[in-house]
Amino acid sequence: METFILLTITGLGLGAMYFLVASGLSLIYGLMGVLNFAHGAFLTIGAYATWWFAEQLEGSIGSPGLRFFIGAVLGLMAGAVVGAVVEVALIRPLYQRHIEQVLVTVGLSLALVALVQAIWGPTEQLYPVPEWLFDTTSVFGANVPNDRFVEIALAVVTLVGLLAFLRYTRYGLIIRAGVENRAMVTALGIDVRRAFTLVFALGGVAAALAGILSGVYFGSVDPERGTSLLIFAFIVVVIGGLGSIVGSAMAAVLVALTQQYVNFYASAGIGDLAVVLLLAVTLLVRPAGIAGRTVVAH
Amino acid sequence: MRTGLRLGVAAAVFALLAVVPYLSVETHGVFSSPLDSPGTLQLLGLMLVLGGVALSYDLLFGYTGLLSFGHALYFAVGVYIMAIATTHWDWALWQAFLFTSLVGLVLPFLLGSISLRVGGIAFAMVTLAFAEAGSVLVDKNPRAWTGGEEGVALAFDKLPESFVGVLNTKNLYWLALAYLVIVFVIVTWVVDSSPGRVWQAIRENERRVEVLGLQPFRFKLMVFVLASFLATGGGVVYVLLIGGATPQVTTPAFTLALLLMVVIGGAGTRWGAVLGGALYTFLDNRLLDWSDSAAVRKLPGVLETPLSEPLFVLGTLFILLVYFIPGGIAGVLTLRPRRGLRQIEASLRGQEAEPATAVDDGAEARA
Numbered sequence: 001m002e003t004f005i006l007l008t009i010t011g012l013g014l015g016a017m018y019f020l021v022a023s024g025l026s027l028i029y030g031l032m033g034v035l036n037f038a039h040g041a042f043l044t045i046g047a048y049a050t051w052w053f054a055e056q057l058e059g060s061i062g063s064p065g066l067r068f069f070i071g072a073v074l075g076l077m078a079g080a081v082v083g084a085v086v087e088v089a090l091i092r093p094l095y096q097r098h099i100e101q102v103l104v105t106v107g108l109s110l111a112l113v114a115l116v117q118a119i120w121g122p123t124e125q126l127y128p129v130p131e132w133l134f135d136t137t138s139v140f141g142a143n144v145p146n147d148r149f150v151e152i153a154l155a156v157v158t159l160v161g162l163l164a165f166l167r168y169t170r171y172g173l174i175i176r177a178g179v180e181n182r183a184m185v186t187a188l189g190i191d192v193r194r195a196f197t198l199v200f201a202l203g204g205v206a207a208a209l210a211g212i213l214s215g216v217y218f219g220s221v222d223p224e225r226g227t228s229l230l231i232f233a234f235i236v237v238v239i240g241g242l243g244s245i246v247g248s249a250m251a252a253v254l255v256a257l258t259q260q261y262v263n264f265y266a267s268a269g270i271g272d273l274a275v276v277l278l279l280a281v282t283l284l285v286r287p288a289g290i291a292g293r294t295v296v297a298h
Numbered sequence: 299m300r301t302g303l304r305l306g307v308a309a310a311v312f313a314l315l316a317v318v319p320y321l322s323v324e325t326h327g328v329f330s331s332p333l334d335s336p337g338t339l340q341l342l343g344l345m346l347v348l349g350g351v352a353l354s355y356d357l358l359f360g361y362t363g364l365l366s367f368g369h370a371l372y373f374a375v376g377v378y379i380m381a382i383a384t385t386h387w388d389w390a391l392w393q394a395f396l397f398t399s400l401v402g403l404v405l406p407f408l409l410g411s412i413s414l415r416v417g418g419i420a421f422a423m424v425t426l427a428f429a430e431a432g433s434v435l436v437d438k439n440p441r442a443w444t445g446g447e448e449g450v451a452l453a454f455d456k457l458p459e460s461f462v463g464v465l466n467t468k469n470l471y472w473l474a475l476a477y478l479v480i481v482f483v484i485v486t487w488v489v490d491s492s493p494g495r496v497w498q499a500i501r502e503n504e505r506r507v508e509v510l511g512l513q514p515f516r517f518k519l520m521v522f523v524l525a526s527f528l529a530t531g532g533g534v535v536y537v538l539l540i541g542g543a544t545p546q547v548t549t550p551a552f553t554l555a556l557l558l559m560v561v562i563g564g565a566g567t568r569w570g571a572v573l574g575g576a577l578y579t580f581l582d583n584r585l586l587d588w589s590d591s592a593a594v595r596k597l598p599g600v601l602e603t604p605l606s607e608p609l610f611v612l613g614t615l616f617i618l619l620v621y622f623i624p625g626g627i628a629g630v631l632t633l634r635p636r637r638g639l640r641q642i643e644a645s646l647r648g649q650e651a652e653p654a655t656a657v658d659d660g661a662e663a664r665a
Contacts, residue, residue: 029419033419035419035422035423090617093621094620094621097639097643098419098643099365099639099642099643100620100621100624100639100643102365102419102422103557103561103616103620103639104617104620104621106554106557106558106616107558107613107614107616107617107620108613108617109554109613110551110554110558110609110610110612110613110616111609111610111612111613111614111617112613113609114604114607114608114609114610114613115604115607115610117607118603118604118606118607118610119603227550227551231426231427231430231550234423234426234427235423235427237423238416238420238423238424238427242419242420268438269434269435269437269438270438272430272431272434273431273434273435276427276428276430276431279424279427280412283412283413283415283416283424284412284415287415287416
């Protein structure tokens with residue numbers, strides 16, 4: 001029973017990262033029709049930026065917790081900046097040419113990961129995580145590492161925040177309307193392109209957050225981190241239904257728990273295959289995914 | 299008359315390639331050794347094989363408009379099953395070959411039936427997921443068959459004598475050339491046949507094909523199985539040429555490399571795809587040597603660090619190419635530099651408008 005609880009909470013922690021990556025991908029796709037292959041690179045950059053800033057602060061700030069926190073805030077900002085710059089400089093000039101936009105993000109994903117590898121080397125870097133995150137808390141007899149709760153809490157906050165943003169703000173309204181029918185929004189005289197940059201920046205922040213949390217979860221960061229998480233995020237996006245935030249959240253939990261349980265109860269590695277099988281079954285039964293239609297905020 | 303001329307040019311080029319092992323020409327650093335040395339012949343053979351594999355991918359992407367991110371999986375099937383069957387199962391070469399061919403037909407049929415239920419971008423993500431499953435399986439090393447990160451070597455005692463040893467590299471080179479010629483002939487023939495015309499119609503406007511009373515799904519599955527089977531054949535030649543299987547051929551990076559090859563050469567053209575595959579393979583192998591050269595090392599650190607990573611150079615070149623010559627090399631040579639990708643664009647939109655996918659973002663308004 002303790003093992004089961006530990007597995008479940010750990011699975012939810014993993015699901016939190018999948019959701020953070022998938023929500024950005026899904027929103028970008030829903031609004032712009034762009035599959036952002038560079039999303040994994042955003043994640044890697046966010047994770048590395050946090051690590052690098054925290055290292056640089058070592059002389060000036062004594063408390064490792066504060067160092068990590070400041071590093072993480074700067075890492076999130078790096079994610080936002082990279083996302084916005086990529087949209088403005090590379091995606092926008094190819095407006096409405098979806099194939100070329102996808103190809104540019106493919107090239108970018110290869111180039112950025114190679115760049116990170118060239119600068120900081122191919123081997124993993126230890127993550128400067130504050131001690132208390134590695135301590136455990138007892139939940140019904142199971143000793144769960146504290147970082148799992150942080151991951152889950154931040155993902156829930158992001159989910160609620162995103163939904164509130166989409167529902168109650170003017171930009172949220174434009175994004176929702178844009179997902180439904182972009183041509184109509186443009187016809188009404190609203191410049192949707194500003195919303196594009198915003199969505200890319202938001203996606204960059206969410207990806208960077210996922211990267212930082214993955215550094216905490218695995219205790220280290222390496223250049224391939226983004227790519228490996230991105231593939232599972234793709235699976236989550238398809239199972240959840242393209243363009244749906246809530247669908248992504250549900251699918252992230254489903255995928256991560258399946259992966260954890262099967263990896264433990266069957267054999268390590270089989271869980272990853274089980275997730276792909278889950279994808280195949282979803283496509284056979286319900287090709288449009290859990291959320292089915294093009295709704296962002298229910 | 300034009301067809302006759304084209305056939306003549308193709309035959310001449312292939313004939314020229316066939317005599318390369320007899321040319322003892324100095325390569326002045328383009329290759330690391332003279333043209334007829336085993337090392338150079340092996341790299342040339344690799345370029346020919348991957349030219350053929352890129353052409354098989356072009357059937358999917360360039361001719362039918364299917365953006366697959368999983369083509370490497372079927373290549374890896376050829377590489378791994380040949381290696382495993384000869385070493386771990388102790389099969390004769392022809393048995394291993396027959397079994398590999400069978401898997402090369404059945405697997406894409408099954409996975410194609412599932413992944414073609416969605417179109418456009420979702421299809422891309424699903425094919426990537428299946429390819430990743432293959433990668434995980436190889437990494438997992440079931441029954442120690444795939445050898446995990448180590449890979450698995452081909453059993454040389456199962457090969458005919460003329461394919462073993464450094465001195466026989468030229469025979470492997472000819473095998474690679476034969477593979478490319480076969481793929482080229484099949485693709486030339488098939489894109490002009492009536493299913494081939496339907497594929498190109500699907501690329502232009504899938505809904506119209508449907509309205510005409512044809513079932514796009516069947517035609518898409520047909521091209522998916524054919525392209526995958528040709529890729530499996532490429533994997534078989536590759537493993538003979540390299541002498542073993544490494545997990546590198548199952549990674550997402552390799553899958554993306556195939557896409558890069560086709561776009562570099564020119565999507566939707568035969569010569570373009572072959573050239574792209576050959577050129578990419580050449581650069582991927584030689585950039586590492588060049589980046590180690592004195593010319594690059596003399597550069598300041600800001601330039602030297604990124605230039606030491608071949609993928610950084612290739613990724614950046616690729617982005618520039620998509621911006622400025624989306625028709626690839628073939629587009630430049632035929633003076634239609636903007637044609638290639640624009641054709642496929644229509645298909646991605648057509649598939650998005652399908653009821654099977656989740657998002658219909660105003661396709662009518664754009665049409």
